[in-house]
Each structure stands twice: as C-alpha cells, then as structure tokens.
Amino acid sequence: MPVLELTARIEPDIVGRSKRLWLLPDGLCLVQIIPSLRSFTYQRDEIVERTGPLRLEFYEKAAARVAAAGVPCAFRERVSDDLYLADYVPAPPFEVIVKNRATGSTTRKYPGLFEDGTRLPRPVVKFDYRCDPEDQPIGEDYLRVLGLPVDEMRERALVVNDVLRSWLHPVDLWDFCLIFGQTEDGELSVISEISQDCMRLRHQDGSPLDKDLFRGGVEGDEIVNQWSRILDVID
Known part of the structure; x- marks a missing residue:
C-alpha cells in the first residue's frame, strides 16, 4: 500500500501530543504532524491549522544540517505537507x-x-x-x-x-x-x-x-x- 494511503485506511500505531505514527517495514515509520500547540504554564491547548507544514518545512532543512554535522537524525524525507518518513527508534521518556x-x-x-x-x-x-x-x-x-x-x-x-x-x-x-x-x-x-x-x-x-x-x-x-x-x- 502506498504510504500516503495509510493515513486514510489504517489507524496509527502511536498517537502522541503532536504526532501520529504508522510503523512500516524495514525499520521505517510514517509520521504525521498534528498542528497542535500546547502550553501547560499558560493553560492553552489548541489546534492551529497551517502550523504543521511550517514546522515540517523547518524540520526538513534543520535535519539535513544536523546530519551533515555528524549527528544522526531519524528524519528521512518529506512525503507531503504534513507527513514524513523516518527511521523508527523508540522514544525514551x-x-x-x-x-x-x-x-x-x-x-x-x-x-x-x-x-x-x-x-x-x-x-x-x-x-x-x-x-x-x-x-x-x-x-x-x-x-x-x-x-x-x-x-x-x-x-x-x-x-x-x-x-x-x-x-x-x-x-x-x-x-x-x-x-x-x-x-x-x-x-x-x-x-x-x-x-x-x-x-x-x-x-x-x-x-x-x-x-x-x-x-x-x-x-x-x-x-x-x-x-x-x-x-x-x-x-
């Protein structure tokens, strides 16, 4: 199944504060950015549309520079405005x-x-x-x-x-x-x-x-x- 169809046909394997994640073969995952903004201190928790693509555009550029400096990044490539492929590595707390x-x-x-x-x-x-x-x-x-x-x-x-x-x-x-x-x-x-x-x-x-x-x-x-x-x- 093409990765872009996953979000419509299959429930995500992991849902966090600001991401949905689908596990893929070969140690990869598909990640969708949730355009949420949250502040515990100021008691605000909202969905702000259009922030997701802005975050992903920034992240794509930043990950390339960090990886070029010798620090491995899970990010692989962007596949849409709010979806990207990454290596799946479990997140510690x-x-x-x-x-x-x-x-x-x-x-x-x-x-x-x-x-x-x-x-x-x-x-x-x-x-x-x-x-x-x-x-x-x-x-x-x-x-x-x-x-x-x-x-x-x-x-x-x-x-x-x-x-x-x-x-x-x-x-x-x-x-x-x-x-x-x-x-x-x-x-x-x-x-x-x-x-x-x-x-x-x-x-x-x-x-x-x-x-x-x-x-x-x-x-x-x-x-x-x-x-x-x-x-x-x-x-």
Missing part, C-alpha cells in the same frame, strides 16, 4: 534541553537567579523527564543508573546547538529541546522534531518567532504569519 539564554523554566523554576533573557556565558544542558501534565527536571545520575549515555547526549546536543545557531544567524536561538533515541546497535539518533514548536527564536527586531507567541495569547493567523518569517531568513 527523557528530553535534552539546551539553553543559550535564561528563559522559560529557568526563570520560572529558579526565581531570582537570572533576569529573563539573560545571555548565558556558555550553553546550559539539562535533562527533563517527559510526563503529564508538565515535564520535570531530572538529575543526570538517575539517567546513568538506567544505562543511558548521558555524556554523549550532552556532547551531541551541544553540536546541534552550534549547527543551529550558525545556520539561523542573525535570528537568535534562545533554547531548544531534543529527544535522543538509541538504535539496536546503540547509536544515538535525534528522533524528535526540530522546529519552531520546540525552540525559542528571536528575530533581529526582538520579536518571537516560536511558540512563545502562542504562550502570550497571540491568535492562530498571526502565529502562522510570524512563523513564516523565519523561512525568509534561513536557506
């Missing part, structure tokens, strides 16, 4: 977050340490346990007890940070999150989406180009307009 500025959970969970937006002297890497209703910071030693390659995940996350900052300049990358999966041979691979939905970006004029617009109460049409601006900057 942990994500890696890189922060170039103090913002978001940093200032909310640790009040008084930094002013919001403070540029950090070096990138900060932290790990979160992915759970509802809100992800929680987790100590690295817990991950080591589980046998996870914490140091390698940190190193690769910093490589991704360098790649994205260079590629996106002069847009300023404030922070982003990644999920690393492990293939059967133990290789780490970026299996999460890399897009406006999972990072904070600031235009040269200081305006947000990411999900902070949604967190701030901006309506869907304006979110789409602002997210489209980033595509005018990147190649």
